[in-house]
Amino acid sequence: MKLFEFEGKEIFRKFGIKTPDFFLLESLDQVDKIPKNLFPAVLKAQLLSGNRAKRGGIIEVVEKKDIDKRLKSLWNKQIDGEKVKKILIEKKVEIQKEYYFSVTYDTSIRSAVLLFSSKAGTGIESENEINIHPLVRLDSFNVERFLDGLSDVPLWGKNFPEEERNDLREIVRKMVDLFFGYDARLVEINPLVKTKDGPLRKSPKANLAFSGRSEASFIALDSKIILDDSALYRHPDLNLPSRTDGKEPTKAEIEAKKIDQNDHRGVAGSTYFDLDGDIAILASGGGGSLVALDGVLSAGGKPANYTEYSGNPPKEKVKKLASIVLSKKGLKGLLIAGAIANFTDIKETLSGVLEVLIEKKPSYPIVIRRAGPNDKAAHEILKSAAKEHKLNIYLFGEEMPIDGAARLIVKLVKEFK
Amino acid sequence: MAILVDKNTKVLIQGITGYAGEQVCEMLQNYDTQVIAGVRPGKGGEKVRGVSVYNTVTEALKTHSEVNTSLIYVPPGFVLDAALEAIEAKIPLIHIFTEKVPILDSAKIYSKAKEVGVRVIGPAAIGVISPGLGKIGSVGGLENRGLTRGNIGVISKSGGMSSEIANTLSRAGLGQSTVVGIGGDIIACSNYVDILKLFKDDKETKAVVLFGEVGGTYEEEAAEYLKSFGFDKPVVAYIGGKFVGFLPQGTALGHAGAMIEQGRGTWESKVNSLKSAKVKVAETIEDLPKLLKESLNG
Numbered sequence: 001m002k003l004f005e006f007e008g009k010e011i012f013r014k015f016g017i018k019t020p021d022f023f024l025l026e027s028l029d030q031v032d033k034i035p036k037n038l039f040p041a042v043l044k045a046q047l048l049s050g051n052r053a054k055r056g057g058i059i060e061v062v063e064k065k066d067i068d069k070r071l072k073s074l075w076n077k078q079i080d081g082e083k084v085k086k087i088l089i090e091k092k093v094e095i096q097k098e099y100y101f102s103v104t105y106d107t108s109i110r111s112a113v114l115l116f117s118s119k120a121g122t123g124i125e126s127e128n129e130i131n132i133h134p135l136v137r138l139d140s141f142n143v144e145r146f147l148d149g150l151s152d153v154p155l156w157g158k159n160f161p162e163e164e165r166n167d168l169r170e171i172v173r174k175m176v177d178l179f180f181g182y183d184a185r186l187v188e189i190n191p192l193v194k195t196k197d198g199p200l201r202k203s204p205k206a207n208l209a210f211s212g213r214s215e216a217s218f219i220a221l222d223s224k225i226i227l228d229d230s231a232l233y234r235h236p237d238l239n240l241p242s243r244t245d246g247k248e249p250t251k252a253e254i255e256a257k258k259i260d261q262n263d264h265r266g267v268a269g270s271t272y273f274d275l276d277g278d279i280a281i282l283a284s285g286g287g288g289s290l291v292a293l294d295g296v297l298s299a300g301g302k303p304a305n306y307t308e309y310s311g312n313p314p315k316e317k318v319k320k321l322a323s324i325v326l327s328k329k330g331l332k333g334l335l336i337a338g339a340i341a342n343f344t345d346i347k348e349t350l351s352g353v354l355e356v357l358i359e360k361k362p363s364y365p366i367v368i369r370r371a372g373p374n375d376k377a378a379h380e381i382l383k384s385a386a387k388e389h390k391l392n393i394y395l396f397g398e399e400m401p402i403d404g405a406a407r408l409i410v411k412l413v414k415e416f417k
Numbered sequence: 418m419a420i421l422v423d424k425n426t427k428v429l430i431q432g433i434t435g436y437a438g439e440q441v442c443e444m445l446q447n448y449d450t451q452v453i454a455g456v457r458p459g460k461g462g463e464k465v466r467g468v469s470v471y472n473t474v475t476e477a478l479k480t481h482s483e484v485n486t487s488l489i490y491v492p493p494g495f496v497l498d499a500a501l502e503a504i505e506a507k508i509p510l511i512h513i514f515t516e517k518v519p520i521l522d523s524a525k526i527y528s529k530a531k532e533v534g535v536r537v538i539g540p541a542a543i544g545v546i547s548p549g550l551g552k553i554g555s556v557g558g559l560e561n562r563g564l565t566r567g568n569i570g571v572i573s574k575s576g577g578m579s580s581e582i583a584n585t586l587s588r589a590g591l592g593q594s595t596v597v598g599i600g601g602d603i604i605a606c607s608n609y610v611d612i613l614k615l616f617k618d619d620k621e622t623k624a625v626v627l628f629g630e631v632g633g634t635y636e637e638e639a640a641e642y643l644k645s646f647g648f649d650k651p652v653v654a655y656i657g658g659k660f661v662g663f664l665p666q667g668t669a670l671g672h673a674g675a676m677i678e679q680g681r682g683t684w685e686s687k688v689n690s691l692k693s694a695k696v697k698v699a700e701t702i703e704d705l706p707k708l709l710k711e712s713l714n715g
Contacts, residue, residue, distance in 0.1 A: 105520060105524065105603055105604065107603060107604070107633045107634045107635060108634050108638060110524065110527045110528075110604050110605075110606075110608075111524055111527075111528065112524065180521060183519055183520070183521055185520060185603075228519055228520045228521070229517075230493060230517040230518060230519045230520065231519035231520070231521065231522075233494070234519070284577070285575065285576070285577030285578070286575055286577070286601060286630075287573070287574065287575020287576070287577050287578035287581075287601075287628065287630065287657055288575070288577045288578060288581065290575075290630060290631075290657030290658045290660075291578065291655075291657050291702060293660045294657060294658070294659045294660050295701070297659065297660045298659070298700070298701075303660075310577070338577065339575075339577035339578050339580060339581035340562055340563065340577075340580050340581050340584055341558065341577070342543070342555060342556070342557065342558025342559070342576065342577065342580060343555070343558050343559065371562070372558070372560075372562075373558070373559055373560065398562070398563065398584055399588075401585065401701065401702050401703040402581070402702060403701040403702055403703065404701075404703060
């Protein structure tokens with residue numbers, strides 16, 4: 001699960017990683033509640049994907065009186081398909097230096113790694129500026145030992161001046177604690193900034209007299225946290241609302257997700273998304289569904305959706321999913337395909353699809369490639385139903401390859417048009 | 418010969434009293450693979466399909482020291498403890514069937530297994546079958562359709578596709594030495610390289626098929642291994658998920674491992690690196706037997 005910047009920063013604070021002062025605006029009615037001392041401020045669109053910096057999602061505002069216009073221009077703005085519904089209003093920080101830090105899993109060592117760089121910014125991933133340092137073995141995981149080890153990493157010394165290393169080690173410790181403590185897949189601070197020391201620049205109109213000096217300190221200017229979906233159950237304290245990554249979910253996508261939430265037998269619809277083609281897809285299994293989709297696209301067809309069901313779901317669940325898939329407008333064909341099932345009862349699952357087909361009586365071609373337990377009985381039922389209800393079904397078992405079925409539906413759809 | 422599983426495989430099932438555990442017990446018995454004992458804390462003394470159940474792995478091994486393989490069929494939250502128990506008991510081969518195991522737990526299991534020197538396959542792995550000799554896990558399902566004894570090794574991230582590929586090969590007259598499902602999780606305790614090393618030394622295996630998917634770096638690592646370690650058997654591959662490149666960014670697929678992060682693990686990256694290691698990459702699943710025959714005869 002991807003977290004919004006503000007959610008990440010709230011967690012940072014919990015772990016003692018400093019962030020700028022901020023106010024989260026969740027409705028335009030809250031403008032009066034924005035504290036005056038946040039100005040000069042930066043307005044930051046809260047998005048889960050997309051490049052907000054390049055698409056006008058970050059705006060500076062010097063004084064509070066200017067904020068209305070700026071907020072209105074940002075609110076509801078579409079950035080890479082995602083609507084701005086939350087804006088972080090953050091006190092501007094005077095920057096002396098910027099660094100990059102992250103903790104994530106690296107499949108090449110099958111463990112967690114710390115990434116750090118004395119350069120920061122949006123293009124950093126592509127610039128080969130990042131140093132990757134493996135964390136110590138996880139079974140005997142010992143943060144202290146890992147941190148001690150850091151001083152021996154030549155690049156650590158090369159990247160950071162000595163007077164900063166203690167502070168940075170502390171921040172790394174907190175990031176590592178957060179990473180393991182909350183089962184994260186990624187904890188990233190880009191940039192971690194060192195503020196300027198000395199008196200902060202005063203807003204020209206602020207009447208408050210400034211007293212004393214502020215110490216230079218490290219502040220997380222941005223946050224990116226991705227949590228492991230499989231481990232969310234361990235962290236009920238986070239209380240995070242469910243979400244889809246990036247773009248606004250369609251109605252069908254929301255409906256399809258509900259199927260598994262209400263019934264845990266097998267999987268149907270947990271992965272569903274709309275595409276803009278005309279061939280409806282009901283695929284089975286992760287790998288088989290990839291092969292089916294690749295087959296349709298390679299043959300020049302356009303899938304109307306991606307979804308899969310597997311793990312022997314009951315008929316009712318498959319029926320719900322089929323009903324969502326087949327309700328789409330402008331369909332010109334349906335492909336039902338999957339690898340030879342290990343457990344999924346072919347008769348039970350296809351009966352769910354058949355009920356929807358009998359209801360909707362589509363005239364477009366339907367290619368079915370299913371084999372596995374109870375497939376003979378399933379094929380009998382489908383054959384007689386096709387006859388009775390004049391359904392244009394092309395029925396295959398294991399003699400037809402998955403990608404062969406994909407090519408056939410593309411060909412039939414072209415003829416149907 | 419075969420790798421990982423043969424007539425001498427002697428199985429312990431952790432989680433044998435659950436639905437999936439009992440089902441796999443039945444499937445193994447029907448395939449003449451010896452199920453020696455089961456474990457379920459609190460249910461010691463019971464029997465499942467004639468197999469004695471013990472409270473702990475250690476207790477089971479006291480009576481049945483011949484056990485050489487453990488299957489883990491417990492809910493995701495219990496996998497770490499179950500696996501550590503089996504690893505500490507030094508059972509040489511441990512298969513984890515359970516899906517949705519937290520990544521941190523998988524990383525801990527991988528690390529511990531490496532330290533102790535035992536092999537773990539999974540999590541979220543369908544299992545291993547050496548057709549005609551034996552099987553562990555749920556690969557081949559209830560009917561073991563299309564699995565025939567022969568000389569082709571198969572390694573697949575996808576459970577469903579492992580049987581599918583075996584069937585495709587069998588229809589073309591190519592039997593399998595061993596079919597290995599490694600699972601599609603971010604941390605696979607056995608990856609392609611780990612299994613390729615076994616196929617390299619297996620006299621019966623004449624060629625290997627890889628079924629890969631977008632995401633992660635295991636396919637790229639396999640290519641590196643094949644390039645640098647003189648693997649002298651032909652390898653053909655199919656990489657699923659070409660279409661993922663056409664999807665809007667940030668879209669997550671069902672397989673956790675299929676999530677593309679930071680530009681690594683794309684379809685192009687995998688196909689290009691495998692091709693540079695002289696692996697023939699099939700455009701379709703049906704092309705796999707053709708490419709294998711070309712390689713074996715050429």
